[in-house]
Amino acid sequence: MEAISLYATPVLIIIILVSGVIAKLPLYELFVEGAMEGLEMCVKILPYVLGMLVAIAIFRSSGALEALSVILMPICKLFNIPTEVLPLALMRPLSGSGALGITADIIATEGPDSHAGLLASIMQGSTDTTMYILAVYFGAVGIKKYLYAPTVGLTADMVSFISAAIICNIFFA
Amino acid sequence: MAAGIIFAAISGEVDALNNAIFAAAEDAPMLIIELCGMICLWTGLMKIAERSGLVNLIGKALSPIIRRLFPDIPKGHPAFSAIIMNVAANFLGIGNAATPFGLKAMEQLQSLNPDKSRATPSMITFLVLNTSCITLMPTLVISMRVSAESASPAAIVGPTIIASTIGLCFALIFDRLMRAFYYRR
Numbered sequence: 001m002e003a004i005s006l007y008a009t010p011v012l013i014i015i016i017l018v019s020g021v022i023a024k025l026p027l028y029e030l031f032v033e034g035a036m037e038g039l040e041m042c043v044k045i046l047p048y049v050l051g052m053l054v055a056i057a058i059f060r061s062s063g064a065l066e067a068l069s070v071i072l073m074p075i076c077k078l079f080n081i082p083t084e085v086l087p088l089a090l091m092r093p094l095s096g097s098g099a100l101g102i103t104a105d106i107i108a109t110e111g112p113d114s115h116a117g118l119l120a121s122i123m124q125g126s127t128d129t130t131m132y133i134l135a136v137y138f139g140a141v142g143i144k145k146y147l148y149a150p151t152v153g154l155t156a157d158m159v160s161f162i163s164a165a166i167i168c169n170i171f172f173a
Numbered sequence: 174m175a176a177g178i179i180f181a182a183i184s185g186e187v188d189a190l191n192n193a194i195f196a197a198a199e200d201a202p203m204l205i206i207e208l209c210g211m212i213c214l215w216t217g218l219m220k221i222a223e224r225s226g227l228v229n230l231i232g233k234a235l236s237p238i239i240r241r242l243f244p245d246i247p248k249g250h251p252a253f254s255a256i257i258m259n260v261a262a263n264f265l266g267i268g269n270a271a272t273p274f275g276l277k278a279m280e281q282l283q284s285l286n287p288d289k290s291r292a293t294p295s296m297i298t299f300l301v302l303n304t305s306c307i308t309l310m311p312t313l314v315i316s317m318r319v320s321a322e323s324a325s326p327a328a329i330v331g332p333t334i335i336a337s338t339i340g341l342c343f344a345l346i347f348d349r350l351m352r353a354f355y356y357r358r
Contacts, residue, residue: 013218015227016218016219016221016222016225016227017218017221019221019222019225019226019227019230020221020222020224020225022225023224023225023226025221025224025225027221030217030220030221030224031217031218031220031221032217033217033220034213034216034217034218034219034220034221035213035214035216035217035220036213037216037220038209038212038213038214038215038216038217039209039212039213041212041216042205042208042209042212042213045205046201046202046205049201049204049205050198050201050202053197053198053200053201053204054194054197054198054201056197057193057194057196057197058190058193058194061189061190061192061193062190100313103314103317104204104208104317107317107318107321108200108204108321111321112317112318112321112322112323112326113323113324113325113328117318117321117323118328118329118332121311121314121317121318121329121333122329122332122333122336123336124311124313124314125308125311125314125329125333125337126308126311126333126336126337126340127304127305127337127340128303128304128305128306129304130304130305133300133303133304134300134304136272136276137275137276137279137300137303138279138292138296138300140276140279140280141279141280141282141283142283142289142290143283143289143290143291143292143296144290144291145290145291145292146292146297147291147292147297147355148297148351148352148355149292149296149297149300149301151351152297152301152344152347152348152351153300153301153304153305153344155343155344155347156301156304156305156340156341156343156344156347157304157305157340159339159340159343159344160305160336160337160339160340160343163335163336163339163340164332164333164336167332167335167336168332171331171332172328
């Protein structure tokens with residue numbers, strides 16, 4: 001599994017480039033075009049990241065986080081989840097940029113290879129912003145009755161988080 | 174945010190709070206600048222993958238599974254191709270490309286819907302697929318780990334795929350159970 005993780009990036013880059021060559025595409029022009037969109041995305045997410053970083057800083061240094069963590073402590077203990085990761089689990093289904101801010105913060109303060117850093121990385125990658133997706137997609141076609149969609153989406157997020165914690169314990173023991 | 178400030182005022186740690194606010198505001202642009210290079214690299218490569226038909230190819234491979242997931246959609250309906258392209262884009266971690274396909278799929282599903290204000294089972298299955306979709310390459314997280322000087326930035330790829338696969342399988346099974354429960358009457 002370690003090897004798969006290691007070779008995934010270079011192999012994917014080669015496959016993409018070869019597919020472009022086969023299709024006889026102007027590789028460099030397309031790359032620049034796509035990269036420009038990435039740059040626009042960076043500028044767009046800056047205000048969200050800034051807002052979230054400040055909000056998290058307040059939440060953390062005020063002691064509010066400790067208060068909430070005490071309530072959820074038994075669950076964390078059960079799955080060996082570091083308390084720093086709790087805000088991420090709470091934020092992930094609600095706001096993509098918010099969760100990204102928390103993940104960035106955990107990686108910066110706890111270190112990317114610490115238990116909290118690894119678990120945050122896995123959690124960030126393994127689910128998506130459930131409530132946002134439901135709101136955008138249902139909203140776009142005018143659906144007002146979501147029926148059981150939020151229940152399924154949020155329960156699945158919770159299952160993903162807990163399996164992320166268990167897998168993290170197994171992989172990086 | 175406000176709750177945190179009030180909480181700090183009560184616990185008397187306003188000094189630490191001030192420092193934390195200024196430090197966090199300073200960190201945000203630095204963080205974006207560090208991430209920017211990796212983000213642009215991947216969006217650039219994904220543009221090539223989109224145009225070369227690589228995304229299409231993966232879509233074709235996924236098509237038999239997709240058909241099984243949506244038994245309510247009539248055969249050959251245009252909703253299928255939009256769903257397939259959306260899932261393929263999600264699979265490759267190109268959220269920007271996934272959203273336009275996803276919205277198109279929702280429009281197609283809405284055209285099959287007898288009650289326009291109420292979600293259909295196919296719509297819910299489709300969104301559940303979107304919210305818990307497997308990402309092959311969590312590129313953004315890897316770039317964050319690179320800029321934080323991780324000893325092994327890509328070590329999380331395997332565990333991430335496993336965790337999201339478990340989440341996805343659970344979501345699809347739970348979706349079927351809820352659907353059966355909901356339409357029992």
